[in-house]
Amino acid sequence: MTTTLAGPSTTSLGPEADIAVVHGRRVPTGLFIGGEWRTAETTFAVLDPATGDEIAQLSDGGPADAIAALDAAADAQSRWRHVAPRDRADLFTRAHGLLLSRAAEFADVMTAESGKPLAESRAEFALSAEFFLWYTEQIAHLHGTWAPASHGGYRVITTHQPVGPALLITPWNFPMLMIARKAGAALAAGCPVIVKSAKETPLTCALFVETLREAGFPSGVVNLVHTTDSGPVSAALMADERLRKVSFTGSTGVGATLLEQAAPGIINTSMELGGDGPFIVLDDADVELAAQQAVVSKFRNAGQACVAANRIIVHTDVIGQFTERFVELTKELVVGNGFHAGVDVGPIISERQRDTVVGLVETLRAAGAELLVGGSAHDGAGYFFEPTVFRVHDRPQELCSRELFAPIATVYEVASTAEAIAFANDTKYGLAAYVFTKDLSRAVAVSERLDFGMVGVNRGIMADPAAAFGGVKASGLGREGGHDAIHDYLEPKYLALTVNEEEGLS
Numbered sequence: 043m044t045t046t047l048a049g050p051s052t053t054s055l056g057p058e059a060d061i062a063v064v065h066g067r068r069v070p071t072g073l074f075i076g077g078e079w080r081t082a083e084t085t086f087a088v089l090d091p092a093t094g095d096e097i098a099q100l101s102d103g104g105p106a107d108a109i110a111a112l113d114a115a116a117d118a119q120s121r122w123r124h125v126a127p128r129d130r131a132d133l134f135t136r137a138h139g140l141l142l143s144r145a146a147e148f149a150d151v152m153t154a155e156s157g158k159p160l161a162e163s164r165a166e167f168a169l170s171a172e173f174f175l176w177y178t179e180q181i182a183h184l185h186g187t188w189a190p191a192s193h194g195g196y197r198v199i200t201t202h203q204p205v206g207p208a209l210l211i212t213p214w215n216f217p218m219l220m221i222a223r224k225a226g227a228a229l230a231a232g233c234p235v236i237v238k239s240a241k242e243t244p245l246t247c248a249l250f251v252e253t254l255r256e257a258g259f260p261s262g263v264v265n266l267v268h269t270t271d272s273g274p275v276s277a278a279l280m281a282d283e284r285l286r287k288v289s290f291t292g293s294t295g296v297g298a299t300l301l302e303q304a305a306p307g308i309i310n311t312s313m314e315l316g317g318d319g320p321f322i323v324l325d326d327a328d329v330e331l332a333a334q335q336a337v338v339s340k341f342r343n344a345g346q347a348c349v350a351a352n353r354i355i356v357h358t359d360v361i362g363q364f365t366e367r368f369v370e371l372t373k374e375l376v377v378g379n380g381f382h383a384g385v386d387v388g389p390i391i392s393e394r395q396r397d398t399v400v401g402l403v404e405t406l407r408a409a410g411a412e413l414l415v416g417g418s419a420h421d422g423a424g425y426f427f428e429p430t431v432f433r434v435h436d437r438p439q440e441l442c443s444r445e446l447f448a449p450i451a452t453v454y455e456v457a458s459t460a461e462a463i464a465f466a467n468d469t470k471y472g473l474a475a476y477v478f479t480k481d482l483s484r485a486v487a488v489s490e491r492l493d494f495g496m497v498g499v500n501r502g503i504m505a506d507p508a509a510a511f512g513g514v515k516a517s518g519l520g521r522e523g524g525h526d527a528i529h530d531y532l533e534p535k536y537l538a539l540t541v542n543e544e545e546g547l548s
């Protein structure tokens with residue numbers, strides 16, 4: 043039996059939604075629970091990191107709001123899972139069209155709350171919409187299997203069913219991409235969701251959820267809770283046996299806490315965690331290409347990316363040439379307000395995080411690293427920091443397995459390919475690695491020896507909906523994107539169907 047969907051709501055930002063106007067764009071400020079925007083008793087401020095100014099006050103939810111969202115999701119589950127694939131895909135198509143029609147709004151809101159340059163916001167939006175489209179296309183093409191039992195007598199039929207209500211927790215560094223690829227997969231699979239956005243960048247999530255509401259997603263299927271008190275909110279949800287899935291992107295420490303909380307109820311988990319990406323430049327690399335890609339890989343999003351080049355590992359034969367060019371290109375980067383034309387690098391997300399970056403420079407200096415360019419925060423308003431390059435001569439213990447998450451590049455020298463591989467793997471993380479060489483056979487051999495979930499060959503960026511994004515070791519569990527990612531939100535279900543092989547055939 044299938045459920046029929048009502049037509050889309052035509053009202054944009056209905057009268058029940060309280061609105062903030064951010065860079066001329068209207069964004070709902072409440073919590074979205076059971077199909078309506080609600081106002082919490084307290085609010086919190088969202089700041090523009092380029093100025094430090096408040097740009098909106100949003101409802102600050104608590105555990106009771108989270109449980110109300112789970113009530114709504116659990117109630118919606120039985121209907122949502124039985125919506126016919128074509129109907130669900132049509133709804134997604136409508137939502138995808140609406141998202142595209144709002145591209146400029148999303149880019150402005152993203153830049154306002156995260157500080158990233160407008161060009162990066164536009165690119166992130168375009169990629170997010172592609173992820174959403176990817177899952178849209180999968181909905182009507184999920185198939186099971188059919189096989190005879192090993193000794194005959196019955197048939198083995200395998201189908202899939204949605205895991206159940208899912209909690210989606212996202213970080214601030216890619217406010218749109220993180221929620222679009224999680225919600226895209228979960229909703230496509232038939233799971234209602236509770237979105238817990240990052241308090242630094244909740245506005246993009248609010249706009250995303252409002253767009254899904256406008257597209258006609260049924261009440262209770264999509265819920266959104268903002269909070270400044272993530273621990274108690276997620277703990278309350280994780281302790282409730284109706285929650286069947288948690289998908290988290292963020293730091294490895296918080297991921298480990300969520301895994302502990304998932305254990306008693308055996309909650310299905312997907313974890314996209316921290317990284318310590320080695321960026322290897324071998325002796326036969328195209329050095330100009332490697333230097334250009336290192337700049338993109340390192341300084342995109344002001345270095346606040348889990349897949350950023352964290353240790354740039356260069357062969358002795360080319361380290362002089364590489365470093366000179368890399369420093370030259372770094373000096374050309376323009377730091378400033380993401381709304382201003384020509385800006386390459388925006389601010390750090392918050393004052394606290396900017397202070398962490400300042401501390402990191404002190405740690406590197408104390409460890410004997412050689413500063414080649416940058417190294418200082420900007421005076422005045424906003425949390426700007428210069429793109430910085432260090433040459434690190436030793437391999438200081440305090441920097442091993444440390445994710446910089448900052449516009450700070452560290453360049454290390456190695457004498458051989460074997461040493462590059464060993465150093466690259468000497469980390470608890472295993473998310474993204476990069477290798478630069480003109481020899482394809484060597485590229486394959488090195489890639490196969492890197493203990494990472496993803497390897498970029500002669501490129502410093504590799505996000506794509508068709509690719510399985512994710513890491514090994516302390517970098518996570520599960521994948522987002524690619525053919526199989528939707529199965530992170532589906533359980534296989536086996537039906538045994540008795541067949542009397544001879545009966546009725548005579």
Ligand code: NAD
Pocket residue numbers: 211212213214215216238239240241272273276277291292293294296297299313314315316317347348349445447473513517518
């Ligand atoms: P974070 O772990 O502090 O926060 C991420 C999210 O978790 C936020 O929404 C936050 O409010 C929430 N949170 C914090 N404590 C929580 C708790 N006790 N229970 C539940 N939720 C909690 O990370 P961050 O500083 O926002 O993001 C940076 C980290 O995220 C880096 O380590 C980065 O590598 C990682 N990251 C990984 C990927 C990936 O795909 N692997 C992508 C982006 C960022």
